[in-house]
Amino acid sequence: MTTIRLNNVTFKNRIIFIFLISSLAPFICLGLISFYTIDSIIGNKVEGALQSNLKQDLMTLENTLNNMNHVSQQLAYGGGTNRLIEQLEAETEPYERLRLNNEIRTELNNITFSNPNIGLLLFYNPDEKQYGFENFRVRGDFNPGGLPLLAEYPEITYYGPHLSYNGSINQFVFSIMRKVNLPDQNLYLYIESGRGALTSLFAxxxxxxxxxxxxxxxxxxxxxxxxxxxxxxxxxxxxxxxxxxxxxxxxxxxxxxxxxxxxxxxxxxxxxxxxNQERNRWLAQILGIFLLFVILAVFVAWLLWKMVYRPLDKFHREIKSLIHSNEREHKEQTNIPEFDYLLYQTRSMKRKIWALYDEIEQKEKRRADLEVEKLLYQINPHFLMNTLDTVHWLAVMNGQKEIDKLVLSLNKLLFYNLGKMGETSTIGDEIEALKEYLQLQQIRYDFQFDVDIDVDEQSLGLPSPRFLLQPMVENALYHGVSDDGYIYVGVALQEDGLQITIQDNGAGMSAETIDRLLDEDTGDSHKVGMGIGMKYVKRILQASYGEEAKLRIRSEVGKGTVVSLRLPVSKQPSLTVPAAVPPSMPSAPKGEQT
CATH class of the missing domain: 3.30.450 (Beta-Lactamase)
Known part of the structure; x- marks a missing residue:
């Protein structure tokens, strides 16, 4: 089944398919290798860039948290600030408490100023849930317990990111809480990252x-x-x-x-x-190039097919022209040396074939003419004519009028049939010869039969092959005409041709007999009439008119036979056979002529 499908694939589709496979296979393989290579490069590039950016962000965040951790350590374990807070806790004098409070805030402001990554800073007492010493205004209620926990250690807790409690900013920050090293107080230090410290990270x-x-x-x-x-x-x-x-x-x-x-x-x-955006962009570019390459490959394959198809079309026309001998010879060239040479060989072969065909046709025509000539010359016309002429004068001298009449009719008949083969005959000549033949037959047979000849006068001058009517009438006599027999000979000129009809009321013939009679290869056909009969009629019609003449026989056993013959009236008979030279009609007995 697969082989049958492949056999139905056209030459054009095969060329395009093979060209596309041979052209695109390397490109596809190279494209796949390039895709996987570039995909790996792009993947590594993107992943490396993301990982690098993430490391940078982590480093920024760690630096910020480390800085906050460093400040928290300085404040939680430093002696200056803690000492002031202890003094403030023990002091009862308002003025002194105010002074200590200002010193603490000054200390914290100095630390904040020297560390720009530090934002809000305050001390928080979880027992009393109060805060103080803040360096910026605190937004809302300060509640470190609601902050998102990042990491928790024994001494320090990391929060974030979360919205800053600094009332002067509105951004996400990280924060830490560290317990202050004060023996008599439960106090924690709260520090947030400063303004802009992590803007690029969480914005x-x-x-x-x-x-x-x-x-x-x-x-x-x-x-x-x-x-x-x-x-x-x-x-x-x-x-x-x-x-x-x-x-x-x-x-x-x-x-x-x-x-x-x-x-x-x-x-x-x-x-x-x-x-995948960059990968998809690259893939789209590759697909665009691939599509352009496919279009180019299809176009080139189409050009290649046209380059082969046009010469094949010329070969096809040359081969088709072999069946038409009159078709003009083509002179077109393909402009491809190999195909032009094959075209030259094909046209030479075509000329030789038609020359051979013409030669065979001429030989067949000559062979047909020779067959007719052979049939006509089966007897020696000179010997017969001279002998009959001698018999005629002997009968005259001996007073044998019946013999004289018989011989004279026979001599005229033979003179017509054999003596003027090179000359053109007419329907009128055929009718006269037929009358002589019937007169001989009426003397020859011991029974009476009637013959009715009906000829259109307009047809008497029409050309006709010689010796055409007699074999058909002889065939009627041969097939059963006896006493009270009747033969009808009709010649009528019609619009589409000359109609000749030979009809008898004899014994008739079966269909098998008719087939054998018309078949040239059977031996029965030689038994008709004078030995040439219907075979001669068929041959002479074929040689004179080709396929334009039609011969038909209709018969029924016991009811007679009808032979119909239709001849074209616009065409002269083409048969020309070398003429036999008839002897002249002498006025006195002579010896045999040679």
Whole structure:
């Protein structure tokens, strides 16, 4: 079945398919190798860039927290500020308390001024839930217990990111709380990151990579802060199957993770579509080039097909012209030397074929003419004519009028049939010869039969092959005409030809007999009439008119036979056979002529 399908594929489709495969296969292989190579490069590039940005963000955050931790250590364990707070706690004199309070605030302001990454700073008493010594105005009610916990250690707790309690700013900050080293007081130091310290980190609108979002994971891997709460909800466990992994995919996002020295982690998440954007852009370019290459390959394949198809079309026309001998010879060239040479050979072969065909046709025509001539010359016309002439004069001298009449009719008949073959005959000549023949037959047979000859006078001058009517009438006599026999000979000129009808009321013939009579290859046909009969009629019609003449026989056993012959009237008979030279009609007996 597969072989049958392949055999039905056209030459054009095969050329285009083979050309596309041979052209596109290397390009596709090279494209696939390039795609996987560039995809790996782009993936590594994007992942490396994200990881690098994340490390930078982690370093910024760690530096900020370390700076806050350093300041908290300085204030929690430093002697100056703690000493002033102890004095203030013990002092009862209002003026002195005011002075100490101012010194403490001055100390804190100096520390804040020397550390620009420090924002709000205050001391908080969790027992009394009161704060003091703040360096900025505090927004609302201060409640460190509601802050998002990032990491908790025995001496320090990290919070964030969260909205700053600093009333002068409105941004996210990180904060720490450290217990102050005061033996008689439960006091904690609260410090926030300063204005702009983490603006680029937790302000997405200020990032160059606007689609990148950040997550903060606590020491247990829970999400302490999320910029994508719809996918990564806060206080939920981060979907990381391998805690040591630095990258992965989750929720349609590609993530990278970096862990700090304190144990908390910073995670950046980017939509996978954006990660693939550069890859897709490159893929679109490759597909565009590939499509252009395909169009070019199809166009070249089409040109190649046309280059082959046009010569094949010329060969097709040359081969078709073999069946038309009168078609003009084509002179077009393909302008391709190989095809032009084959066209030259084809046209030469066509000329030789038609020359051979013409030669065979001429030979067949000559052979048919020779067959007719052979039939006509089966007897020696000179010998017969001279002998009959001698018999005629002997009968005259001996007073044998019946013999004289018989011989004279026979002599005239033979003179017509054999003596003027080179000359053109007419229907009138055929009718006269037929009358002589019938007169001989009436003398020859011992029974009486009637013959009715009905000839259209307009047809008497029409050309006709010689010896045409006699074999058909002889055939009627041969097939059963006896006493009270009747033969009708009709010649009528019609619009589409000359109609000749020979009808008898004899014994008739079966269909098989008619077939044998018309078949030249059967031996029965030689038994008709004078030995040439219907075979001669068929041959002479074929030689004279080709396929334009029609011969038909209708017969029924016991009811007679009708032979119909239709001849074209616009065409002269084409048969020309070398004429036999008839002897002249002498006026006295002569010896035999040679």
């Amino acid at each position: 997405p609108q200020n990032r160059k990579e606007s689609s990148r979002r950040l997550l903060l994971l606590d020491n247990d891997g829970r999400i302490a802060f999320s910029e994508v709460p719809g996918v990564f909800a806060e206080q939920a466990q981060f979907p990381d199957t391998n805690p040591k992994s630095l990258s992965g995919n989750a929720g349609g996002y590609f993530w990278n993770k970096e862990t700090s020295n304190q144990g908390w982690s910073l995670v950046s998440v980017v939509p996978e579509g954006e990660i």
